[in-house]
Amino acid sequence: MFSNKESFKENFKKRVEMLCGKSFSESTSRDHYETLGLMIREYVSNDWIKTNEKYLAVKGKQVFYLSIEYLLGKLLRQNLINLGVEGLVEKGLEELGIVLEELEEIEPDAGLGNGGLGRLAACFLDSLASLNLPGHGHGIRYKHGLFEQKIVNGYQVELPEQWLRSGNVWEIRKADLAVQIPFWGKVEAKMENGRLVFHHLHTETVTAVPYDVPVVGYHCKTVNTLRLWNAEPAQFPINKDILQYKRRTEAISEFLYPDDTHDEGKILRLKQQYFLVSASLQSIIRSYKKQHGSLNELHQQICIHINDTHPVLAIPELMRILIDEEGFGWDEAWHITKNTISYTNHTTLSEALEKWPIHIFQPLLPRIYMIVNEINERFCRELWEETPGDWDRIAKLSIIADGYVKMAHLAIVGSFSVNGVARLHTEILKEREMQPFYQLFPDKFNNKTNGIAHRRWLLKANPKLSTLISERIGNSWTSAPHELINLLKYQEDRSLLKELGKIKRANKEMLADIIYKQNGITVDPQAIFDVQVKRLHAYKRQLLNVLHILHLYNRILEDSSFRMIPRVFIFGAKASPGYYYAKKIIKLINTVADKVNNDPRVGDQMKVIFLENYRVSLAEKIFTAADVSEQISTASKEASGTGNMKFMINGALTIGTLDGANIEIHERVGDENIFIFGLTAEEVLHYYRHGGYDSDEYYHHDSRIQQIVDQLVNGFFPDVHNEFEPIFDSLLEENDQYFVLKDFASYAETQRKIGEAFKDQISWQKKCLVNIAHAGYFSSDRTIREYAKDIWDIHPVT
Numbered sequence: 001m002f003s004n005k006e007s008f009k010e011n012f013k014k015r016v017e018m019l020c021g022k023s024f025s026e027s028t029s030r031d032h033y034e035t036l037g038l039m040i041r042e043y044v045s046n047d048w049i050k051t052n053e054k055y056l057a058v059k060g061k062q063v064f065y066l067s068i069e070y071l072l073g074k075l076l077r078q079n080l081i082n083l084g085v086e087g088l089v090e091k092g093l094e095e096l097g098i099v100l101e102e103l104e105e106i107e108p109d110a111g112l113g114n115g116g117l118g119r120l121a122a123c124f125l126d127s128l129a130s131l132n133l134p135g136h137g138h139g140i141r142y143k144h145g146l147f148e149q150k151i152v153n154g155y156q157v158e159l160p161e162q163w164l165r166s167g168n169v170w171e172i173r174k175a176d177l178a179v180q181i182p183f184w185g186k187v188e189a190k191m192e193n194g195r196l197v198f199h200h201l202h203t204e205t206v207t208a209v210p211y212d213v214p215v216v217g218y219h220c221k222t223v224n225t226l227r228l229w230n231a232e233p234a235q236f237p238i239n240k241d242i243l244q245y246k247r248r249t250e251a252i253s254e255f256l257y258p259d260d261t262h263d264e265g266k267i268l269r270l271k272q273q274y275f276l277v278s279a280s281l282q283s284i285i286r287s288y289k290k291q292h293g294s295l296n297e298l299h300q301q302i303c304i305h306i307n308d309t310h311p312v313l314a315i316p317e318l319m320r321i322l323i324d325e326e327g328f329g330w331d332e333a334w335h336i337t338k339n340t341i342s343y344t345n346h347t348t349l350s351e352a353l354e355k356w357p358i359h360i361f362q363p364l365l366p367r368i369y370m371i372v373n374e375i376n377e378r379f380c381r382e383l384w385e386e387t388p389g390d391w392d393r394i395a396k397l398s399i400i401a402d403g404y405v406k407m408a409h410l411a412i413v414g415s416f417s418v419n420g421v422a423r424l425h426t427e428i429l430k431e432r433e434m435q436p437f438y439q440l441f442p443d444k445f446n447n448k449t450n451g452i453a454h455r456r457w458l459l460k461a462n463p464k465l466s467t468l469i470s471e472r473i474g475n476s477w478t479s480a481p482h483e484l485i486n487l488l489k490y491q492e493d494r495s496l497l498k499e500l501g502k503i504k505r506a507n508k509e510m511l512a513d514i515i516y517k518q519n520g521i522t523v524d525p526q527a528i529f530d531v532q533v534k535r536l537h538a539y540k541r542q543l544l545n546v547l548h549i550l551h552l553y554n555r556i557l558e559d560s561s562f563r564m565i566p567r568v569f570i571f572g573a574k575a576s577p578g579y580y581y582a583k584k585i586i587k588l589i590n591t592v593a594d595k596v597n598n599d600p601r602v603g604d605q606m607k608v609i610f611l612e613n614y615r616v617s618l619a620e621k622i623f624t625a626a627d628v629s630e631q632i633s634t635a636s637k638e639a640s641g642t643g644n645m646k647f648m649i650n651g652a653l654t655i656g657t658l659d660g661a662n663i664e665i666h667e668r669v670g671d672e673n674i675f676i677f678g679l680t681a682e683e684v685l686h687y688y689r690h691g692g693y694d695s696d697e698y699y700h701h702d703s704r705i706q707q708i709v710d711q712l713v714n715g716f717f718p719d720v721h722n723e724f725e726p727i728f729d730s731l732l733e734e735n736d737q738y739f740v741l742k743d744f745a746s747y748a749e750t751q752r753k754i755g756e757a758f759k760d761q762i763s764w765q766k767k768c769l770v771n772i773a774h775a776g777y778f779s780s781d782r783t784i785r786e787y788a789k790d791i792w793d794i795h796p797v798t
């Protein structure tokens with residue numbers, strides 16, 4: 001049906017009428033979107049089935065990627081590109097009077113994630129399929145993805161997101177593959193045939209129903225599966241509790257990360273985690289047994305990868321299946337489990353390390369708790385035997401301590417591989433945060449620097465730049481991203497550099513249109529587009545950026561001879577609904593924006609824009625239009641970052657600290673092609689350990705700092721009363737934990753250099769070209785190849 005344009009048009013018209021029950025002339029854009037989606041799904045179904053058959057026939061190892069988040073964005077155009085029919089379909093539709101871009105608008109973002117971690121999972125799925133690797137995702141089919149953000153009077157307001165409102169063309173419900181998930185109840189131990197057997201009784205059972213989404217590889221026959229689990233009532237109990245039971249059950253797959261400030265929310269989150277893990281494992285084991293019979297060699301045939309600790313209950317759940325259902329002894333089960341599970345750590349922020357109170361864990365998951373407890377006791381016994389009497393060490397390493405289950409400890413003890421997501425992050429894990437574990441299991445620890453799906457973030461998001469690149473170096477970079485390095489030979493090619501500038505200009509004009517539509521503000525596409533888009537978090541230091549903007553504003557007002565290269569400062573960021581401080585920063589950005597944008601003395605020198613509801617589809621339009629990429633986290637805090645890579649591959653220059661993957665970007669592009677500033681991780685960690693930083697000194701000795709910090713609270717922003725006192729306090733009373741004031745001078749000076757550098761457009765575009773050329777390394781194809789080789793031991797199946 002996509003073999004040529006005429007047959008596509010014919011087919012499409014017929015199907016619109018068949019599926020929508022109206023004549024083609026009466027059909028709407030939504031009818032067209034849904035018809036096209038169904039045609040694609042039908043088109044891939046053959047390869048989808050064949051892919052699964054091949055995986056069975058080859059009998060090679062397979063990987064299952066468990067993640068509580070998948071930030072997929074939109075799938076329509078990416079699927080068309082990957083199938084190699086984008087041009088044909090776009091042209092065919094055009095001849096029918098239909099604009100493909102308008103159909104794309106109808107598709108909602110699948111926003112089943114918060115930020116980097118969820119987007120990483122989505123990028124990995126693309127690379128797995130495109131490299132013909134046997135790897136599938138498992139997740140939760142949240143009815144409401146990440147909230148929709150509105151800015152009202154400068155404040156963030158959260159609305160429930162509704163991506164399933166009009167159905168989802170990409171998914172197939174597989175009711176026959178449903179599994180049952182037990183909660184609560186109690187465990188009874190009995191001797192049966194001379195063996196202690198455990199029964200989990202009086203449970204409240206939930207049905208998990210899979211919805212499968214095809215993951216289409218790029219220009220290949222592989223179609224992998226993303227299996228999203230939906231929570232539904234099991235058979236109804238015949239009593240008056242029926243409605244409440246239905247509500248409790250459906251709540252499990254209702255919201256991504258429900259508010260967990262109270263115990264009730266905490267229980268729900270833990271329920272979600274076990275729901276995902278148990279449903280995934282039951283389904284993996286069921287099909288494994290069909291293929292292999294016995295589970296003896298499970299660890300040689302499959303790998304279960306857990307994306308952060310949210311799915312760490314996969315460890316006790318696999319133990320439970322092996323022992324309680326399959327009759328394995330503890331040691332055998334432990335050997336298999338430990339060699340099946342691999343784990344990625346995403347953060348060393350201590351407040352983000354998951355731990356669950358026993359008083360919540362034990363009653364909700366009594367059998368799982370017993371197993372975790374047993375794992376811990378055996379682990380602590382081993383420690384004791386190694387270093388008898390060293391209680392300190394045992395207390396530090398124990399999986400259960402002080403009334404909590406520590407999920408990262410469980411993940412490390414129960415897996416064969418622990419990886420960090422950038423070199424510095426892995427080093428910090430090994431040498432500091434998880435050092436005693438590293439000493440215990442040195443061979444488990446390894447680094448896998450993150451990557452991005454360059455086919456989404458360059459090929460799809462930036463068609464103009466992609467075409468230009470292909471004209472110069474051929475188009476094999478789409479499958480072999482390291483070939484982008486061939487662009488280096490054009491560094492002195494002025495016509496190419498000018499062409500690069502023109503494309504950036506065109507992308508900036510498109511973003512300027514969006515800004516005008518959303519914010520009603522006109523921005524000049526000739527200005528520097530200086531962008532910070534990412535989740536709002538204290539460690540990401542949006543505050544440093546906005547304080548610097550305030551400083552520039554002061555200079556414009558105070559020094560009539562001061563002229564800056566015009567800049568548009570663009571922000572996009574969602575704050576967690578319960579994160580009070582982050583919400584204050586959003587209000588501050590919008591307050592500064594209002595003041596700057598409405599002050600005639602500023603004129604066109606600068607504009608400040610907060611784009612609401614930052615998400616994948618908006619991100620695609622922002623990265624391609626950026627000149628400057630703000631990656632300014634407090635060194636040591638950002639595990640990797642992936643936004644930095646998306647900017648780079650679209651030819652934006654980074655202003656950044658030596659943190660996360662910025663370090664590896666810097667190493668590749670060299671000093672001249674990136675703007676590095678601020679404390680190093682080592683310096684930051686030294687201050688944390690030994691003290692020696694006093695933010696007051698910087699406040700008193702730098703008049704610029706004093707002025708901007710005072711302006712937070714001295715009535716400079718007249719309508720906000722004491723709104724920004726918590727920010728003021730964080731900088732002075734709480735001694736500026738993120739070194740905003742410490743890094744201010746170095747940041748301001750580096751920003752000044754950027755303004756200077758932008759004046760010479762040819763030299764600027766040359767730097768952009770060098771960045772694009774080196775971005776191939778940061779493709780998730782490279783990352784996934786490393787996982788496949790070093791951790792999973794999986795191989796392409798063609």
Ligand SMILES: *Cc1c(COP(=O)(O)O)cnc(C)c1O
Nearest residue numbers: 115116534615616619641642643
């Ligand atoms: C890439 C991406 C992120 C992660 O950005 P960082 O700058 O690495 O924190 C978050 N949200 C969306 C929508 C993204 O596309």
